[in-house]
Amino acid sequence: DDTDAAINPKTTWYLDFDSDGYGNPSFSLTQCEQPSGYLLNDQDCDDSDATLNPTTVWYTDSDGDSYGGGTSVSQCAAPSKGVRTGGDCDDAKATTYPGAAEKCDTVDSDCDGDSRDPESSDASTFYQDSDGDGYGDAGSTTKDCDLPTGYSSDDTDCADGDGDAYPGSHETETSGDGIDTDCDGNDDCDDLN
Numbered sequence: 001d002d003t004d005a006a007i008n009p010k011t012t013w014y015l016d017f018d019s020d021g022y023g024n025p026s027f028s029l030t031q032c033e034q035p036s037g038y039l040l041n042d043q044d045c046d047d048s049d050a051t052l053n054p055t056t057v058w059y060t061d062s063d064g065d066s067y068g069g070g071t072s073v074s075q076c077a078a079p080s081k082g083v084r085t086g087g088d089c090d091d092a093k094a095t096t097y098p099g100a101a102e103k104c105d106t107v108d109s110d111c112d113g114d115s116r117d118p119e120s121s122d123a124s125t126f127y128q129d130s131d132g133d134g135y136g137d138a139g140s141t142t143k144d145c146d147l148p149t150g151y152s153s154d155d156t157d158c159a160d161g162d163g164d165a166y167p168g169s170h171e172t173e174t175s176g177d178g179i180d181t182d183c184d185g186n187d188d189c190d191d192l193n
Helices: none
Strands: 012-015 028-030 057-060 072-074 124-128 137-144
Touching: none
Parallel strands: none
Antiparallel strands: 012 028, 057 072, 124 137
């Protein structure tokens, strides 16, 4: 190829076994034409792994939790304390990294931007209080760190669609209407309380 000074009978071609666009300096051929699977560059540090080459991004993991913080470098070999996964929102604390167990505290342990996640290991169960009487439906729950609007920590409502029906209610009991107004198990005329 007389149009390219780099291509001649003394051109060294490097094997790109992992097809990442970077050749292996340990395996080469010297010839004019480019052999299949060979390249002109010899910058690959691990030709058996297509994800390791000079463009590999490494993050500094100062706390040893396998997640790097904000500092990164692109290079072939791993630097000291280098890991390939970033996203650590507090690289000085080994219990804080993406996917870490969250707790109901002020620390964003799982690095999702919320320090009081519903999936926190110590989140409480709350019960839907559709009628706003302060008692919830045991069959309709949610987990959260704080009491959400429309929910109660009490699960003893026997008729969550009726704001007058709840445990200990002093509203009038209507016999046979299917609503046990005071949630004591009786819906008849002799339930005078």
